[in-house]
Amino acid sequence: MDGVRWRETSSELADIALGPRGRLRGALLEDALAVARGAGTTGEPPDLAAVLAAAPSDVSEEDAVILAQFPESGQRLVDRRRSLLAEEAGETGMAVDRGLIETLVEVVEGAGQSEVSVEIGGARVTVRPAVAAAAAADGAPVPMADDGVKVTSPMVGTFYAAPNPDSDPFVKVGDRVVQGQVLCIIEAMKIFNEITAERAGTIKEIAVGNADPVEFGQTLFVLAP
């Protein structure tokens, strides 16, 4: 885990406990205050890479940070958010019956299935163990025959593989990326737009060269799951 993030989180919590962020509604336990009065940091930051490796493949970096800090309550929070997201996808995209998803979850857990996919009214619902539900609708990454997923450009502009001319590219072929990780920059009208991974995977191919012009819908990367 990134040490800066760890220190910032710790010192923010200390600020909340000790007052600079305003008064709390109730009194804190003495030992909590004692920890807060300490240097502000406690212990060593957990290893984010290890947490990520243990988590399901589509856990975002943001969620991994939560899981690293609060293994138990964090898991509940992440699960809850996923089920809300899945519900929302069902509501805004296609009508996906929640009851049906719950049944699918039972099937997967009960029968020891690794994964179950069904199509309901044009929406594809995939259920995997430890994952509440993931609804795939239009606009989701485009699956390819050989299990690669195309990452396409959402806009018109100039493709940049690195944050600036002197630095290393964001990603190289063979890199493992997490959901939400920056893959490249597309510049249009002097604005640098970061393009992030919609899901985790391994970079199989980089389809455009640095500083190439790209158009809407053009393939930028191919991700292997």
Place this chain on the structure above:
Amino acid sequence: MKLLVANRGEIAVRVIRTARELGIPTVAVYSTSDAQTPAVEMADEAVCIGPPPARESYLDMRNVIGAAEVTGCDAVHPGYGFLSENPDFATECARNGIRFVGPDPGVMRRMGDKIQAKEAAVEAGLPVLGGSGGGVIDVAAAMASAEEAGYPILLKASAGGGGRGMRRVDSPDELERAFESASQEALAAFGDGSMYVEKLLEGARHVEVQVLADGLGGVLIVGDRECSIQRRHQKVVEEGPAPNLLDSTREGLHAAAERACRAWDYKSAGTLEFLVDAKGDFYFLELNARLQVEHPVTELVSGMDIVAEQLRIADGQVLSRTGRIGPNGHAIECRINAEDPAFDFRPAAGRLGLFQLAAGPGVRVDTFCRTGGYVPPYYDSLIAKLCVWAPDRPRAVARMQRALSESIVEGVPTTLPLLEEISREEVFGSGSYTTAYLTERAEFLPSLGGGSR
């Protein structure tokens, strides 16, 4: 110059044609549903700028300007519709070192607001219809203005266009409801519910004047057009020069248009719309600060290439000629729309079967369609403009009848049957029709549900 054409359909084809004749390299932009259209094939390069919905492609300034940047274009022609009258787009182009082929943003902003445009017209000494002058803040104010102007009146939205946010009001007791519904409609359509009151002129004609101005002191009055044949404020047939216009009225219209161009420091192509009453008095309605759909009518009788002049002006050159052009012959434009007459002319999309429009002497066709092509449901229903030219109006009408009878469009319903019926109407033949024409004649036109004469 390298030109990006920020539009689709027939107008993209139209602009690319002139650019090619002038040796100017072009870049077409297209949404995913327009990938296989002639504009994409005719342009030197083409860039996909988004999915079918216009706000994510043709209206997305970032993608349009981004396409100009990555292809090295230094000029953008916006066509009509989409971003053509958006002053923010013109400003963004300038900020990114791209010439916008059109007027300066300040004029566009002022003319886009109907209340401000009317004020500007009064300042330039143009006659305007009576009414509230400025905006009316509520029903009471509208009532007072309406009393002063005299019923019937039109309630109009300041941001309006295409008949939206507009209501005819015949008596005071209708006013409150009309005000509320028109204002709501304008707010929903344009994000601006401000209204104004204008005297309704019945039995008037819609006559417009095509201008070109180079911003360097040169103004050209290219000609006038008659556009009274309208269905729900949408033009169906246009012709030029306007028939049966008194010499004094024509002279007055042209002089007023020139005065306005100079008073407003106008630049590029524009059209001043007027209402002309039975006595020949005229009133300024609005300025369309862009190339218009019906510009070919004036090109046919003036011999000018209006797009070529727009490109010259954007390049900082003076107009190739100034003053006024006396019309040579007569031209008529028929708008062929993919619309279903059996269902109140609702837009119809789909795959075209045989698509074969007229050709031969004096016929000009502007279209992006071809046999087997696709008319997407996302955009305007105009699929072709069939224009005819002849040395005089009677021969132009005969040519229009001939050209329409030769034209075949299969696969989607179109307005061709209505156009043919109009071309054979006595009232149309006489050239003395008003904006009430289609409403009055509907019962006699089979494609509008009427019986034959």
